[in-house]
Amino acid sequence: MRILRAAMLAACFGLLNGCIAFYSRHDVHVIVKDAETQAPIAGCEIVEHPVYYLFRPINLPPIVDVHADALGEATVHSTTLEPQEWKFDAPSYIGIHEIVDDPLASPTILLMYREPIPTVTILVPNGYRGPVAVELDSASTFMQETAGQRSFKFHIKSNGYVRIRASLMLMRMDEWNIRARYENGQAVAEPSGCNDTEPKFRLALANMFSSGQAFHNSALLSQHEDRGLKRRILFCIGSKTDTETLDRSTVCSVPGHEYEYALTPAFDRLFADPAVTQSASRP
DSSP: OHHHHHHHHHHHHHHHHTSOOSOOEEEEEEEEEETTTOOBOTTOEEEEEEOOSSOOOSSOOOOEEEEOOTTSEEEEEEEOOSSEEEEEEOTTBOOEEEEESSOOOSSEEEEEOBSSOOEEEEEEOTTOOEEEEEEEEEOSSOOOSSTTOOEEEEEOOTTSEEEEEEOHHHHSOOGGGEEEEETTSOBOOOOOSSOOSSOEEEEEEEEEEOTTOOOOGGGGTSSOOOOOOEEEEEEEEEOHHHHHHHHHHHEEEETTEEEEEEEOHHHHHHTSOHHHHHHHHOO
């Protein structure tokens, strides 16, 4: 019994003292490149650490903070705990901050884009009110006509749907960088102040992915490939009440789960190309 107690005390002491860890590490070889020129990004700062949602281990793994060498390469002594938070920062480049659900493969080729942050303008008919369903469909080719292009324009369909064959740059883009403009050139106002009755470009649902589609954010960090990802962002041009009504029609609560929600069939219908739908319905 004394030997058992001594062993337990030694284990507890080792845990508290940092000698015993409930995680392992593996080396991830990261290569950081300019997405448009493929030139290495020397000095890029790479930070990695686990994310704790429910509990924090007593013996916390230290934050990994390294810098890429002259060839844009670095070895990250990463933990195997999931999920993980990764940050990439380099002067004059758009920083990347993602929480990934599975460890990065080795080697990982990371593509970064130079500033400024990209913007997308959705062109809508004059006086349009209703949903604006933006679907970002990942593409394996760059959408920039020239290197450094960061401004893009797209027209909506008759039902408010717009499909964008998006490069990795736009798949990473924050939804707040999407704006709307009428065909006459007038910008659609964005929400501000207390006037909720005017038609404005309002965010309804963001970061929604296709129903039943498994998605890991590590795809946004790794080398650009066509992975079939579809990111869906729903806006509404209308009053605050219009937007709330749209929300209620596209999302429903899950019975027995107070804080879980599911997308309704109405949500998928908003992201249907009317031309494809009409063709399919013809005899």
